Amino acid sequence: EPMSWDILITNIKGLVQAREPGTEVVAGDAMATLPILPHAYLAIKDGVIADYGNMDTLLVHHAQHTLDASGRFVFPSFVDSHTHLVFAAPREEEFVMKIKGASYADIAAKGGGILNSARKLQQMSEDELFERTYKRAGEIMATGTGAVEIKSGYGLTVKDELKMLRVARRIGRETPLTVKTTFLGAHAIPKEYTHEDYVSLVIREMIPAVAEEKLADYIDVFCEQGFFTMDETEMIVEAGKRVGMRPRIHANQLHRSGGVQVGVKTRAISVDHLENIGDEEITLLQNSGVMPTALPGAAFFLNLPFPPARAMLQAGLPLAIASDYNPGSAPSGNMPLMIALACIRMKLTPEEAINAATINTAAALELQQTHGSITRGKVANVFISKPVPSVAHLPYAFGSPFVDQVILQGKMVTA
């Protein structure tokens, strides 16, 4: 009886991140190893990875579609574990202000930044917001992303935070992307509130309303000078935990804000940004179970120092890389570009950076059973690369198109 598959990819130059079940996170020295199976085939059936192996072991089979990947690599789709994909409009005017010398904090203090995005989003209908977000979803699928975390945080009122999260959930239903959602009501403090009153609105009204509609998997807070303090962050994430939202925290972006300390204390699933951490934070993260996540697009766009990735790996930590796609600090969801920035500016090797953007981000979204590697039984989220000489060509040829054919949930995605 010949095997019967939906899609068979043959003559693959290298099948990247092919792993037997069991590996859920890679940390420290192990991040330098990226399994690549040469001269391989990959078989897909019913939306999952059915089989893979060396071409010489491919038995008699039947496949509905056969794709020849000669000269090309096949990757597991990227998992982008930190985005603000739902927003109303870009902020090019602030970009130009920054070129002329204004800082992110200067712009925020003048009512720009997150509050600027909030005003625009509050005025937009849910359907229009969905259409704009849907376009961005298409854009990130085309650059190899298969699963994505999407945050609220540009609503800043009960109804607008709910509107954002409904749009994010709808992206999960109406595209082949796997979507996890995060409530980030504590992203900035609207001008008409005191800190205390806004924190109380988040805890007493927003969290219960979000929980009631089951709109968020996670809770996040922007723990930063001028935004939310360590104590406020802790109170808010504890309130989220009580209704089943695990914390992930915007930590140590602009200052040594204590975000890592709160993240470890509250058993966050991840602490993200980390541009401003030292040995103390690295030590705290050891054996904490919290995934340190670098957002190289935001560090690059804001001209910040990059997280001390090498020191983190030397301390045995795992590292994840996500895009932070948002209109203020990282207007790109291009994961190959994030990998290139990680290699060029944080001195990760291509193998380390690819591990960081696949298997480790899958773990950061609790998708390690189904995403992040080429493993039998996992969701068939893969892409075929352009013809390239090596995997290192991805970060080397930074900004050049790398992804050719995308397959999500076992189906070919056309741009």
Ligand code: NIG
């Ligand atoms: O992750 N740091 C806070 N939030 C975003 C930026 C949001 C914005 O500027 O619109 C970030 O960088």
Ligand code: FE
């Ligand atoms: Fe962010």
